[in-house]
Amino acid sequence: xxxxxxxxxxxxxxxxxxxxxxxxxxxxxxxxxxxxxxxxxxxxxxxxxxxxxxxxxxxxxxxxxxxxxxxxxxxxxxxxxxxxxxxxxxxxxxxxxxxxxxxxxxxxxxxxxxxxxxxxxxxxxxxxxxxxxxxxxxxxxxxxxxxxxxxxxxxxxxxxxxxxxxxxxxxxxxxxxxxxxxxxxxxxxxxxxxxxxxxxxxxxxxxxxxxxxxxxxxxxxxxxxxxxxxxxxxxxxxxxxxxxxxxxxxxxxxxxxxxxxxxxxxxxxxxxxxxxxxxxxxxxxxxxxxxxxxxxxxxxxxxxxxxxxxx
Amino acid sequence: xxxxxxxxxxxxxxxxxxxxxxxxxxxxxxxxxxxxxxxxxxxxxxxxxxxxxxxxxxxxxxxxxxxxxxxxxxxxxxxxxxxxxxxxxxxxxxxxxxxxxxxxxxxxxxxxxxxxxxxxxxxxxxxxxxxxxxxxxxxxxxxxxxxxxxxxxxxxxxxxxxxxxxxxxxxxxxxxxxxxxxxxxxxxxxxxxxxxxxxxxxxxxxxxxxxxxxxxxxxxxxxxxxxxxxxxxxxxxxxxxxxxxxxxxxxxxxxxxxxxxxxxxxxxxxxxxxxxxxxxxxxxxxxxxxxxxxxxxxxxxxxxxxxxxxxxxxxx
Numbered sequence: 001x002x003x004x005x006x007x008x009x010x011x012x013x014x015x016x017x018x019x020x021x022x023x024x025x026x027x028x029x030x031x032x033x034x035x036x037x038x039x040x041x042x043x044x045x046x047x048x049x050x051x052x053x054x055x056x057x058x059x060x061x062x063x064x065x066x067x068x069x070x071x072x073x074x075x076x077x078x079x080x081x082x083x084x085x086x087x088x089x090x091x092x093x094x095x096x097x098x099x100x101x102x103x104x105x106x107x108x109x110x111x112x113x114x115x116x117x118x119x120x121x122x123x124x125x126x127x128x129x130x131x132x133x134x135x136x137x138x139x140x141x142x143x144x145x146x147x148x149x150x151x152x153x154x155x156x157x158x159x160x161x162x163x164x165x166x167x168x169x170x171x172x173x174x175x176x177x178x179x180x181x182x183x184x185x186x187x188x189x190x191x192x193x194x195x196x197x198x199x200x201x202x203x204x205x206x207x208x209x210x211x212x213x214x215x216x217x218x219x220x221x222x223x224x225x226x227x228x229x230x231x232x233x234x235x236x237x238x239x240x241x242x243x244x245x246x247x248x249x250x251x252x253x254x255x256x257x258x259x260x261x262x263x264x265x266x267x268x269x270x271x272x273x274x275x276x277x278x279x280x281x282x283x284x285x286x287x288x289x290x291x292x293x294x295x296x297x298x299x300x301x302x303x304x305x306x307x308x309x310x311x
Numbered sequence: 312x313x314x315x316x317x318x319x320x321x322x323x324x325x326x327x328x329x330x331x332x333x334x335x336x337x338x339x340x341x342x343x344x345x346x347x348x349x350x351x352x353x354x355x356x357x358x359x360x361x362x363x364x365x366x367x368x369x370x371x372x373x374x375x376x377x378x379x380x381x382x383x384x385x386x387x388x389x390x391x392x393x394x395x396x397x398x399x400x401x402x403x404x405x406x407x408x409x410x411x412x413x414x415x416x417x418x419x420x421x422x423x424x425x426x427x428x429x430x431x432x433x434x435x436x437x438x439x440x441x442x443x444x445x446x447x448x449x450x451x452x453x454x455x456x457x458x459x460x461x462x463x464x465x466x467x468x469x470x471x472x473x474x475x476x477x478x479x480x481x482x483x484x485x486x487x488x489x490x491x492x493x494x495x496x497x498x499x500x501x502x503x504x505x506x507x508x509x510x511x512x513x514x515x516x517x518x519x520x521x522x523x524x525x526x527x528x529x530x531x532x533x534x535x536x537x538x539x540x541x542x543x544x545x546x547x548x549x550x551x552x553x554x555x556x557x558x559x560x561x562x563x564x565x566x567x568x569x570x571x572x573x574x575x576x577x578x579x580x581x582x583x584x585x586x587x588x589x590x591x592x593x594x595x596x597x598x599x600x601x602x603x604x605x606x607x608x609x610x611x612x613x614x615x616x617x618x619x620x621x622x623x624x625x626x627x
Contacts, residue, residue: 029590033612036320049592057607064585064593068387071585075592078607222389278586279364279391281438282322 006295007302008288010044012247012270013166013191015099015126017044019288020264020303024251024272025049025103025129025170026075030089031096037281042288044270045099048089050131051119053111055081060214065203070222070253071275072201074215077105082115086122094124101168105131109154117161127165130158130190133172133197145172145197148184155188168249170194171236173225178232179239186244193241194249194272196229222275226253230262237267237308255283257290267308320439320588323348327433328411330426336377337495339397340414340429348437349410353401356444357469358556358579358616361412362391362587363426364436371428377418386421390585391438393611395556397464397510398471415464415495441587442615445469445554445577447477452550455541455574456484456516457533457565459557463495465579466556470516484511484518485540487533487561491526498527533557534564541572548573555579559624566619576619582610597623 008019018041025047028034040046058078065072080088093100102125106112112130119125132145132154144150151169159167169185171178173196182193198219203212211217229252241248250268254260255276263271276283295303325342333339344352366388370376376384398413416423429435445465454473458466463486473480486508488494497509498520506527511518520528521536529536555565556579569576582594594610598621605623608614 026592027590029592033589037322057605058592058595060597061593061595062583063595064583064591066388066390066585069389071389073585073591073593078592078595275389275585278591279366279389280322280436281586281588281590 005301006292008292008295010269010304010307012044012249013127013168015045015166017099017270018042019044019291020270021260021284021288021291022047022099022101022249022270022272023277023284024274025131026073027274027277030085030092031100032089032092034277034281035096038285041097043098043284045101045126046096047101047103047129047272048093049079050077050103050105051079051082051085051115052077052105053082053115055079055084062213063215063218065212065218067201067203067220067222067224070220070224072203072213072218072220073198074213074218076215082118086119090122090124099126100124101127101129103129103131103170104158109157112154113157113161116158120161120163120165125165127168127191128158128162129168129170129194130155131170131197133170145181146175148180151181151184152188155185155190159189166191168192168194170197172197173228173232174200179236182236182240186240186246190246192247192249193236194251195236196225196232196252199225199228221253223253223255226259226262229253230266233263233268234266234310241267242308254287257287257294260287260291261294261306264303264306265308265310267310269304269307319351320441321347321351322436322438323351324434325437327429327431327435329431330429333415333495333497335492336418338416338418338427340416340426342412342414342435342437344410344412344437346407349401349408352399352410352412352440353408355396355399355440356446357472358395358444358465359440359442360393360395360587360615361437361439361441362393364391364438365422365425368425368433368435369428370425375427376424380418380420380424384421384424388422388425391587392422393441393584393587395465395468395579397467399468415461417461417495438587442611443613445579445616447473448552448575450550451477451480451552453546453552454480454482455537455546455551455553456482457537457553457555457557457561458484458486459533459555459561460488460493461495462555462557462561462579462581466554467510469554470511470514474514474516482516483540484508484516485521485533485537486518487521487536487557488523490522490524494520494522494527532561532564534561534568537565538568538571541568546572546574548575552576553619555619562619562622563624566622566624569619577616578619578622579615580610580617580622581615584611587611597625599623
């Protein structure tokens with residue numbers, strides 16, 4: 001997108017994005033809910049909630065709890081399943097003038113592969129985000145994302161059926177060294193890296209002496225995790241992504257344009273807006289305007305000049 | 312392909328007209344919406360709700376904060392908070408509608424403590440209108456209203472809505488609380504007998520009180536009070552209906568009660584929610600499905616008003 005004198009378009013794993021601002025999975029529904037609040041074509045893209053082969057009810061409530069500067073969620077990958085998604089939501093997504101990434105989740109590698117193979121045939125879908133970092137399900141999710149060997153196996157298997165559409169691997173920060181898991185994904189053919197997913201966390205009700213969430217633990221998101229996420233993006237950019245020429249989608253507590261700029265300077269080619277969308281559904285739109293203003297002030301004609309420009 | 316969805320909710324600003332303590336921890340906040348908000352809210356129905364961004368509202372003076380909340384009050388707020396309305400006034404003006412809403416709130420945590428400091432002229436961000444309100448069946452002649460504690464505001468709104476738009480409908484309100492002190496309304500001795508709730512009396516709606524400790528009205532659950540009342544009345548299933556909002560055990564009791572008397576029943580549910588617009592999927596309500604299985608529906612988007620027969624209640 002050209003905002004007068006500033007070029008905000010970025011190349012992300014071979015896809016041209018109108019702006020480097022996307023909405024993060026699990027925070028923008030199936031996208032139709034957000035279109036009442038902003039012009040979706042201003043977005044670089046959207047990432048749908050996780051899609052599994054069969055419908056999932058999700059976890060019992062409470063599924064969320066607020067913390068100072070953040071929130072925990074344990075939704076449990078509630079979704080309508082692949083078939084209903086294709087029937088009901090893909091036609092709506094097809095009408096949106098923005099890039100569509102589908103977040104893939106499953107309990108087995110076969111399940112991921114089946115969903116990716118089927119959805120890759122849909123022209124409306126531009127790319128995939130491999131969710132191997134959900135902390136809130138008993139099987140699959142984060143168990144894939146902490147073991148480099150499994151990461152390679154699942155990334156290669158899904159990449160094989162994507163029909164050349166970009167595959168982004170979304171990483172969990174709850175590992176000893178995120179560069180190891182990032183390198184595993186890149187080695188197995190990942191076209192992009194998404195980081196970070198939420199941090200496993202707990203809030204306790206001191207009257208009942210029980211966890212507040214029905215799932216006991218949940219994933220921490222929001223402003224509380226932003227400085228850690230910026231650090232991890234910079235680390236992976238320096239140690240893995242830059243030399244491999246792999247773009248990073250930076251995520252974690254972004255609320256403002258300056259938050260987004262920190263991620264871009266740290267090495268993210270694009271950013272995902274998550275929790276902030278819950279509070280102001282038009283957050284992404286405001287961030288896009290702020291990015292253009294910054295470029296103008298800094299005398300930059302192209303936002304991609306900023307990527308990884310940390311001194 | 313269905314038509315492009317009409318814009319029927321949004322983010323806008325409201326101005327605080329007044330913010331007064333009613334009694335104990337209960338307050339009444341009156342807001343006037345800007346042009347955008349007024350346009351969005353002109354056809355709002357009882358049971359719908361809005362969300363306020365209270366993160367930018369400062370804490371009141373320490374002396375104002377109830378002692379039992381001083382520890383929790385310092386927690387920062389991130390998410391919006393949902394509120395229903397106890398009244399909505401739409402004034403048609405030549406330049407468009409002007410909407411004023413009344414919100415009743417109970418000070419019980421870091422967000423509502425901040426609300427205490429709102430004063431006339433302050434501006435606040437609103438997201439709404441959200442959810443689906445009560446639907447009034449065709450030919451409704453008798454409405455039985457049940458309110459429990461802080462579930463009272465939308466029930467009061469429904470009473471005034473029925474008075475305005477369904478003048479032929481006979482309304483009876485029942486309000487339950489732990490004690491007389493924890494009733495969110497003004498209680499006074501009525502002209503004939505017993506206690507009445509002023510807010511309902513102003514609407515000329517007869518009201519009955521039930522308290523768990525017997526300090527006002529019927530000693531016991533409001534659902535038991537209604538059961539006795541229904542046994543003495545004849546409310547016809549084809550022209551009568553029950554509407555309720557309150558804590559979940561009360562709603563479960565209301566569902567059983569309505570079932571026993573064969574009356575249709577709509578209940579307004581409450582859940583912790585992050586967004587209010589169907590994005591976060593946190594406010595799940597378990598619904599019975601045909602196959603004997605259950606499924607989750609979202610309180611914010613599919614509710615908050617549900618048919619009482621559809622909801623699967625869990626023991627507290």
